[in-house]
Amino acid sequence: MPRTSSQRSPARRLKVDDYREVAGEYYGTPKELWGLALPAQKGTPRAVAKAALLANTTLLGIDPKLRDLDLRKVIPTMGGSHVIFSQTYAGIPIHRAYVTVHMDGANRVYLIKNRAVPEELLPPIKQIQIADAEARRLARQSVKGRNLRVLSSEPMWFPRKKALRFAYKIRLRRQTPSAEWIIFVDAITGSVLSKYDNLAMATATARIFNPNPVVALGDWRPLLKRRKPVRRVPLTAYETVQLPGLESSGRLDGRWVTTRPTKNRIRNRSLKFEFASHEPGFEEVMAYYHVDQAIGYLRSLGYTGSRRIFSDRVPINARATKADDSWYSPATRRIEFGTGSVDDAEDGETILHEFGHALQDAICPDFGQSNEAAAMGEGFGDYLAASYFAAKKTGRKRKRLIPTVMTWDAILFKDPNPSKPPCLRRLDSRRTFKTFDDEEELEHDNGQIWSATLWDIWKAVGRDVADRIIIESHFQLDGFTTFARGARAILDADRHLFGGKHLTALRRIFRRRRIGPI
Numbered sequence: 389m390p391r392t393s394s395q396r397s398p399a400r401r402l403k404v405d406d407y408r409e410v411a412g413e414y415y416g417t418p419k420e421l422w423g424l425a426l427p428a429q430k431g432t433p434r435a436v437a438k439a440a441l442l443a444n445t446t447l448l449g450i451d452p453k454l455r456d457l458d459l460r461k462v463i464p465t466m467g468g469s470h471v472i473f474s475q476t477y478a479g480i481p482i483h484r485a486y487v488t489v490h491m492d493g494a495n496r497v498y499l500i501k502n503r504a505v506p507e508e509l510l511p512p513i514k515q516i517q518i519a520d521a522e523a524r525r526l527a528r529q530s531v532k533g534r535n536l537r538v539l540s541s542e543p544m545w546f547p548r549k550k551a552l553r554f555a556y557k558i559r560l561r562r563q564t565p566s567a568e569w570i571i572f573v574d575a576i577t578g579s580v581l582s583k584y585d586n587l588a589m590a591t592a593t594a595r596i597f598n599p600n601p602v603v604a605l606g607d608w609r610p611l612l613k614r615r616k617p618v619r620r621v622p623l624t625a626y627e628t629v630q631l632p633g634l635e636s637s638g639r640l641d642g643r644w645v646t647t648r649p650t651k652n653r654i655r656n657r658s659l660k661f662e663f664a665s666h667e668p669g670f671e672e673v674m675a676y677y678h679v680d681q682a683i684g685y686l687r688s689l690g691y692t693g694s695r696r697i698f699s700d701r702v703p704i705n706a707r708a709t710k711a712d713d714s715w716y717s718p719a720t721r722r723i724e725f726g727t728g729s730v731d732d733a734e735d736g737e738t739i740l741h742e743f744g745h746a747l748q749d750a751i752c753p754d755f756g757q758s759n760e761a762a763a764m765g766e767g768f769g770d771y772l773a774a775s776y777f778a779a780k781k782t783g784r785k786r787k788r789l790i791p792t793v794m795t796w797d798a799i800l801f802k803d804p805n806p807s808k809p810p811c812l813r814r815l816d817s818r819r820t821f822k823t824f825d826d827e828e829e830l831e832h833d834n835g836q837i838w839s840a841t842l843w844d845i846w847k848a849v850g851r852d853v854a855d856r857i858i859i860e861s862h863f864q865l866d867g868f869t870t871f872a873r874g875a876r877a878i879l880d881a882d883r884h885l886f887g888g889k890h891l892t893a894l895r896r897i898f899r900r901r902r903i904g905p906i
């Protein structure tokens with residue numbers, strides 16, 4: 389590959405048009421500046437990174453001379469370099485206060501991530517009240533089990549929302565069952581500020597479909613044998629993933645999800661959840677993984693902290709019935725999956741559809757009381773599943789698979805047109821609200837009017853905008869809502885989140901689907 393010509397130009401202060409920003413949660417400074425296109429630079433990645441930071445200390449809220457940033461490492465990769473600094477205060481490191489600068493092979497900086505604590509939030513220095521030995525004792529006391537060994541103890545600043553607490557970071561090891569905790573003990577009050585099992589978080593792995601074998605293989609035909617779904621799905625249809633934030637108990641109890649209501653739930657102390665789809669436990673792992681990731685996605689959109697949507701762990705029953713049926717129960721707030729035909733929880737899109745019901749109910753309790761609201765519930769679930777996994781649909785059949793959902797769950801549902809994939813439902817219905825049939829049992833049919841409307845939005849404005857305005861619109865809906873109110877809520881959400889940038893496109897879609905008044 390020919391070398392791109394580098395030029396030496398002083399790093400410059402970024403202007404508003406130069407970047408896109410992810411706002412920080414507590415500090416009032418950006419957590420991420422992305423979409424940068426800075427010019428190529430000569431010099432070492434370290435020097436280039438420093439220059440980029442020095443030119444933007446005000447924007448990032450960091451020391452004007454970078455006095456409190458220590459170079460941690462420079463990671464050269466195939467695509468460029470990643471330069472990592474960590475912040476210290478009074479000579480003591482601040483937990484997770486990293487600033488990282490990412491550049492391509494020609495040292496063009498394209499991303500800056502920033503978790504530095506701004507100077508004005510640094511607290512006055514206090515005298516340590518709790519001695520090291522006492523902190524170790526408090527740490528041991530906070531976990532269960534014998535044979536506990538302290539591996540290390542060091543002073544560290546621990547950020548709690550806006551405030552920094554002076555603490556000890558203590559690593560504590562337990563042999564059986566194996567666990568390794570990181571515990572922060574407040575050096576002034578002696579209280580335990582944070583405790584997590586590092587080992588469990590680092591090593592839990594799982595094998596899953598993402599979202600299902602039809603999408604993974606890009607085709608449905610290899611998965612049918614004598615008009616039945618194959619029992620042993622080809623290995624290439626699986627993905628191996630990590631399960632972050634799992635407790636070390638060996639059960640699927642994690643940061644946001646638990647499979648507690650599942651009978652005979654799996655327990656695997658080695659934290660390897662690598663089953664094949666015909667083995668028991670696979671559907672439980674699938675449901676756990678996809679709901680956990682979906683909540684992570686909501687958090688990435690900003691629904692975290694005081695804006696979080698789920699205040700408790702979402703409980704899942706992965707094997708609730710032998711029937712071919714799944715549901716969300718507003719009474720127990722559980723998501724429940726059936727095992728008839730293809731196990732429902734073997735299809736990530738079925739999981740996301742049911743999660744959609746849980747999400748709506750968490751935002752507006754008892755969603756779906758009227759026929760219109762019920763249809764919107766079904767339509768939203770299908771939309772969420774299609775939007776969430778669209779990027780996974782690649783290859784020659786991408787176009788055919790994109791407007792479908794639950795192609796594995798419903799692999800036996802043949803489309804009369806043999807070039808179209810089998811699927812439970814499609815998102816490209818041409819129906820308008822004029823054909824809404826006001827009967828209770830037609831919620832899935834009517835739902836296709838709403839899912840197609842939402843899908844029109846997705847196609848017009850893209851996933852990111854569509855997901856954001858559609859999810860945000862739910863906060864002004866209620867259990868008896870209507871298509872028209874739903875449409876107006878989406879228009880409002882666009883006004884509040886994007887200054888009404890997409891109103892013309894949105895109105896055109898609602899008018900075409902005969903939904904209104906808007």
Ligand SMILES: [Zn+2]
Binds near residue numbers: 741745765766
């Ligand atoms: Zn449903």
